Amino acid sequence: MVGFGFWIDAHGHLADPRWEGQQDRIILEARAKGIHFFMQGGVGPEDWEKQRALKAKHPEHIGLCFGLHPYWVADHDEDQCEEALDLLATQLVEAEAIGEMGLDLRPHIMKDSRERQMTVFEQQIELAHISQKPMVLHLVQAHDEAIRILDLWGVPKQKGLVHSFNGSSAKAKDFIQRGLYLSVGGPVCRPDNQKLHQAVKEMPLEFLLIESDSPDQAPPAFKGQLNPPESIWEVARTIGELKSLDPLEILDITTENFRRLFGR
Template identity: 70%
Template sequence: MTKNQWIDAHCHLADERLEAQLDNVISEAEGLGIHFFMQGGVGPEDWQRQRDLAQRYPGKIGLCFGLHPYWVAAHDEDLCEIALDQLAPLLPHALGIGEMGLDFRPHIMKDSRERQIGVFEQQLELAEAVQKPMVLHLVQAHEEALRIMDIWGVPASKGIVHSFNGSWGKAQDFLKRGLYLSIGGPVVWDQNEKLHQVVKDMPLEFLLLESDSPDQPPPRFKQSLNQPASLWDVAGKIGEIRGMPASEILEISTENFKRLFHYDGN
């Protein structure tokens, strides 16, 4: 991968909401130097859409398969076990495992707390077994996630906390366990002072940039679906805070991604 071929460290281009405009979305991103798009996995239906996407856009899609807490919350234990059995043989063909983790917001969690914990623990085991970096989705579950990871151990291949949007104290909890922080659209909002503090103080060797497209748009995209092109907004805000050019922030994130996910651009 040469200079000015940057990476969106986390997005959902297989999301059906983007289907009608996907060629334009990817073309616009490439026009801005963003040429590789790491996906976030949701469940078996999404895994298939990701594989179709990789065939449609060869060399541009990073596959990532996992059982998202949303999916776990919406399916019973038997279906989760079936999906976990389907997940394991796919992982050798993926760059990472995830999204995986916990989401304890009441409207998501409902009766799924213990089921989410069980599936998270099994995916921690899988991550260790296949030596793939994790893509963690953790919402209102910081302490429980740390407790579980400290019991089971953070897999040697480490991973990212996707769309990190917490305090500096929470950031340090993940950083000291060797996990990267993936920062997206929320950092661009002027009122998000706690996240501004995080990107000001964190070591840049643990920084990744993501769009989470089509979700979590920065202000410029708030009236529409988010796009990987918004990575420039994220890089610009972090660069402003750190006193660095946006292009340098993008370059740092891309190099960090390549190191973490053992991705060589091919």
């Protein structure tokens, strides 16, 4: 049955300071358009606290995700990362997922953190194995390194998702072969993003999720403003065109995929 109207934004940051004071409104606006659950992406300890506060206000609609984002790792030294990892190990029981975790090797993000990012990524994979939580992966300009580390440590039993997948068909296959879901967001709506369009056309529907990455990565229809969760409608429309399916069917399928991944 198409269009049951209880859809899921697989990844966003409603605890982001840019949304401060507006979360109630944007959650209500998204719910009015059938989007009722919002899985968060973790950044660092301060963000985890903000997620908790948001969930306390919207307990049925917010999914907690705690992890050390590559941005956070790049901005903190080895001792600070070790301290945060110890804290994560004690607090992860509260969360539904571990992440964002991974690698961002763009020079302006990475700075001197390449080896530190890899070490923290490996330690978070170990925590995913121990906690049996799905991983939320942030991987930018680091495909080969990420695949090597995932193969070395093994993808945990609970698998996970590659957030904001924006790669080629070959890269999509690498992740899918390892049991990972691909979460696609606003970049797919750009008419010139032919590489991602082709990857979406070829990827199996059972591994597809959709996300807003709110407040970032707005589709062209939301250009120039903070990206709200309701923008996943634009993502569903574009993917529907690429897959020759109704957008409602894309929303239904990706919501069921999310429930399968997270056991909801």
